Amino acid sequence: MTCTENWSTCNGFFLLALSLLAIILNLTPLIADYVEDGRLFYNSISCYEWWLPGLFGGGLLVLPAVSMTLAARKKGSCNSRCGMLSSSLLCVFSIIGGLYCTLIALFAISKGPLICEKGSITLDRCDYSLRNFSDFQSLNFDLVWYTNTSCSPKQINDSVTVHGISQKNSLDFNLVPDFDLNITIDEDSQKLIHIAVYASLAIVGLLEVVTSVSQIVAGLFGFLCGTSKRHKGQSQWRG
Template sequence: MTCTEKWSSCNGFSLLVLALLAIALNLTPLVADYVEDGRPFYSPISCYEWWLPGLIGGGLLVLPAVSMTLAARKKGSCNNRTGMLISSLLCIISIIGSAYCTVISIYAISKGPLICEKGSNTLDHCDYTLGNLSNLQSLTFDLTWFLNETCGPTPPADGNVTTYRQGMLPDFELDYEINEQSQKIIHITVFVGLAVVGLLEAIVALSQMVAGLFGCLCGTSKLKRNKRKSSGNFNYAYS
């Protein structure tokens, strides 16, 4: 196994682990919402979880490079110059996906959970246009939503706190403080994790681009083995 094959093997397994982690992180608030309410699309913790940064950006867009990179390592059917080059080119898609995952996560961290941003947690308050993602310079990190004791609407004077969730079922009483705090923790854990995963995926993808280019230029051990076998058969015919 050449150094580029070992390099590609390490990159492939690293990208696979990071992609699975990104998918798991993105699913966390979606599953938490479903477990709590018993229905999807009901009361999201954040609008940005439905941009699917981990499922699409850090997950699906990274998997093609993962499959090709692992196939191009030792004993793989794509263990040749072309396979190394294709693995390098597919990493461009991975970098785009990881950049999407990171940018969405950064915006989610700056905005806070939906209940802090809009005073509600219904999908009606979500804006799914790309306009608010066009200018990173306008982004300010104000984490007061996490540091303050409460960020939602002021509870009524009688102390009865009702949920802001709207759906087919009637409203029900909910311990607002506990629910809000859990949303804050899930929100910052998920999107900080996704931002870090996205950055690591971009670094590993860049590393594989370099490894793939070197493998394409220098060749792989499989080609060397085939040459040795051909040379041996040729000598045996004349012996």
């Protein structure tokens, strides 16, 4: 293998690890929501978890580049100039996904969990339009919400009281059966989950961008210089 192929191998495995980590991080608050109340869209820690920064941005958008990068470094049909160039082109989507993951995570850190936001603490107040991310001046990283001890506890106002969003006011998408373990996630735990998940997602997104840029460079070198492929014990350059 040439240095370009070794370079692509490292990039591919690193991107794969980052994409899996992003998916796991995004699933963490979703699983916490479900374990606490036995349903989704009911007692979410944050609006931003439903933007799917890790599942979509840091995960699904990165996987095509991962598959092509790992295929291009093998001694197969993709181990060619075309394969290397394709891995570079697909990394554009990885960069977009990484930036999306980082941007959503930064806004989530700035805003804090739902219990610490002003106004309604239900999912009904969540606005899933991209115009919310046009004003970077609104970002505030003094983390007052993390040290604030007066965050509003979530309460149910009608038929149920579950330290969370009322069933009447929540988004009623019961996609999975109720499964209540009677586990309550207190305010401090919600804050800790929120900052740990989104700080990690921001770092993962940035690392995906850096690694994708690295693979673009490696892919372009492979496209310009060619790759190696062995046939019957002999090393040949493949263009």
